[in-house]
Amino acid sequence: MNLLPATALALSLAYAGMAGLCMAMDRHHEQLTGRRDVPFRLRWALRLSAGLLLLASLRVCIDGWGxxxxxxxxxxxxxxxxxxxxxxxxxxxxxxxxIAAAGGACSMLVFVASTQSSVPA
Structure with a gap:
């Protein structure tokens, strides 16, 4: 992977992961939804998906720069x-x-496409 796409992909995944962690907090969740508490399952789903996005960002960085x-x-x-x-x-x-939702979704599509191995015909 070239450095410019790796940079954009890693930053986009890191941004989406950090936004997911932010959304899992009661105060910031309330700013967007108006609900005081984040439901337990939603909180853990947000944390898990944010962690996966951050790990994907790590993989892009290690693949791009060693x-x-x-x-x-x-x-x-x-x-x-x-x-x-x-x-x-x-x-x-x-x-x-x-921005986090759109960038994260597009970045995950690119990440998954870039990690797929090509099957010889």
């Missing part, structure tokens, strides 16, 4: 994703969640 630089790049993308979520959530929470 294990030595990949871990450092991943920590940078985690920090950048968290800062973007925090900044957008404070300004426009609905926009932040919309």
């Amino acid at each position: 294990p030595g630089v990949g871990w450092v790049a991943w920590l940078g993308y985690l920090s950048t994703g968290a800062l973007l979520v925090a900044g957008l959530w404070a300004w426009r929470p609905l926009l932040a969640m919309g």
Whole structure:
């Protein structure tokens, strides 16, 4: 994978994962839905999906830069994703969640397509 697509994919997955963790918190969930508490199953589903998105971001970083630089790049993308979520959530929470949903879905499609091995005909 080239570095530019790997960068975009890793950052998008990290952003979506951080937004999922944000949405699993009572306070931020209430900002979007108006419900005071996050239901138990939804909270765990959000946490699990956010963890999977962050792990997918780690895999993209390690595949793109190798294990030595990949871990450092991943920590940078985690920090950048968290800062973007925090900044957008404070300004426009609905926009932040919309970007995370659209970007996360597209990124997961690209991630799954890139990890599939080609079967010889």
